[in-house]
Amino acid sequence: QVQLVESGGGLVQAGGSLRLSCADSGRTSSGYGMGWFRQAPGKEREFVASITWSGGRTRYADSVKGRFTISRENAKNTVSLQMNNLKPEDTAVYYCAADPKAGVLIAPMSFTYWGQGTQVTVSS
Numbered sequence: 001q002v003q004l005v006e007s008g009g010g011l012v013q014a015g016g017s018l019r020l021s022c023a024d025s026g027r028t029s030s031g032y033g034m035g036w037f038r039q040a041p042g043k044e045r046e047f048v049a050s051i052t053w054s055g056g057r058t059r060y061a062d063s064v065k066g067r068f069t070i071s072r073e074n075a076k077n078t079v080s081l082q083m084n085n086l087k088p089e090d091t092a093v094y095y096c097a098a099d100p101k102a103g104v105l106i107a108p109m110s111f112t113y114w115g116q117g118t119q120v121t122v123s124s
Helices: none
Strands: 004-007 010-013 018-024 033-039 046-051 058-060 068-073 078-083 092-099 118-123
Touching: 004 092, 018 033, 018 092, 018 118, 033 068, 033 078, 046 068, 046 078, 058 068
Parallel strands: 010 118
Antiparallel strands: 004 018, 018 078, 033 046, 033 092, 046 058, 068 078, 092 118
16 A cells, blocks of 8 residues: 655745655555645645656646756655745645556646645745
8 A cells, every 4th residue: 555654844944945755655656656735724735746657757836847856766665856945935734645547647636645744834
């Protein structure tokens, strides 16, 4: 069973960087597409980035293009999100998600498995 655990969140000043990681402790996500989403207080969960199993295709929300990079290490069953030049509006709980469907998935409803989330707070 896919079991996703996020790590790497924290408090950072605007302009700083953080690297989030998501590990599949169940080691059953082979072949799965992976994604990152975020949810700020009072707002709906929104797409941030996603990547196919091979890593050959990625997709980003316009708000993070050029600042965030998604990557994965299939041998370690992990996916990462490198976040640079962080802004206060990036403050949210960040969630990792996985699904066996092919293609670059961007809708929350497209993902079957979710982690518990990790808090990212960017101060101005």
